[in-house]
Amino acid sequence: MKFTDRYDAKYTIWAQESKVHPLPRMVTFPPFKSRKFSSYKAFNAWKRGLLIRIAEQGGIKWTK
Amino acid sequence: MDKVIDRFNKNGIRYLLIGGQAVRLEGMPRFSMDWDLYIPPRDEVNIKKINSLLKDELDAPLLPLGKKGENFVQTYQTSQGILQFHLGGPGLPDFDVAESRSVTHRTETGTAVKCLCGKDLLASKRKSDRPEDQADILFLEKKIRGGRA
Numbered sequence: 001m002k003f004t005d006r007y008d009a010k011y012t013i014w015a016q017e018s019k020v021h022p023l024p025r026m027v028t029f030p031p032f033k034s035r036k037f038s039s040y041k042a043f044n045a046w047k048r049g050l051l052i053r054i055a056e057q058g059g060i061k062w063t064k
Numbered sequence: 065m066d067k068v069i070d071r072f073n074k075n076g077i078r079y080l081l082i083g084g085q086a087v088r089l090e091g092m093p094r095f096s097m098d099w100d101l102y103i104p105p106r107d108e109v110n111i112k113k114i115n116s117l118l119k120d121e122l123d124a125p126l127l128p129l130g131k132k133g134e135n136f137v138q139t140y141q142t143s144q145g146i147l148q149f150h151l152g153g154p155g156l157p158d159f160d161v162a163e164s165r166s167v168t169h170r171t172e173t174g175t176a177v178k179c180l181c182g183k184d185l186l187a188s189k190r191k192s193d194r195p196e197d198q199a200d201i202l203f204l205e206k207k208i209r210g211g212r213a
Contacts (some may be wrong), residue, residue: 008202015207018091022172026097029141034124039138040154044194046139 024062028056065099065144066175078110078159079103080166081179082188082198083151089169089179092203098139098146100109102180104159105129105151114149118142120128155191157184184206 030053037043054060065085072079080103081089084096104110106128115125121142125136129151138149158160165181180188186204189197 011199011203011206012210014091014093015203015210018207020089020091020170021093021130021170021213023085023088023095025143029097032141034122034138034140036127037139038130038133038137039136040192043137043139064118 021057022064024061024064027063028061030057065147066143066171066173068099068118068142068147069171069175069177072114073178075113075117076101077113077117078107078163079178080159080162081169081177082156082185083148086169086185087189087190087200087203088089089171089177090185090204090207092200094169094199100111100147100148100150102150102153102156102159102162104163106122107159121147153188155184155188156180157187 030050032050035046037046065102069081071077072190081099083098083100084094085099088096103114108128109125111126111128115122118126121144122140126138127151130211131137136151138151140147140149150156157165162176162180162184166178166182167181168176169179170176182204184202186208187199189200189204
């Protein structure tokens with residue numbers, strides 16, 4: 001089996017390259033007001049809700 | 065977000081990039097919809113400076129950590145993207161310790177960003193241990209094993 005046939009080969013290659021890949025920009029993110037949380041549990045629950053809202057609106061549009 | 069980071073750097077703001085964007089700057093080609101910044105939780109001078117620098121971006125002031133853990137995570141939608149301030153977090157060392165071990169990476173456009181070091185980033189990812197952290201953990205383990213973080 002070749003090295004590149006391993007499922008985790010991509011991680012090894014990325015770790016060796018250490019190249020920063022450009023981040024696409026989101027152009028249709030649903031607006032929200034600032035929020036403050038006392039715990040990660042509450043924060044993660046809010047974030048899950050936000051992701052559901054994004055899914056319900058049909059996802060997000062991207063640009064380079 | 066480069067503009068915000070650049071202003072922080074020029075004004076001596078104490079921050080460390082953590083989370084998915086920090087993993088991305090280590091070299092993992094991944095997406096993250098937000099920028100997570102770890103800041104000293106009760107450094108009121110630092111927090112006041114951040115509020116002043118971002119007065120046109122924040123719809124409510126950033127606050128220090130409360131006695132009962134209030135304001136542990138504060139999230140904002142800004143013109144530069146989603147900005148999340150963490151005043152602590154699972155697996156994160158005290159800010160002063162994390163800051164002393166921090167590393168500087170550059171974004172794809174060349175902006176210098178102070179980041180949690182690879183080992184601390186891996187520890188925080190392991191502690192969070194969410195399904196979405198598993199790829200980051202595998203990548204960081206390989207990077208650290210190869211002596212590149």
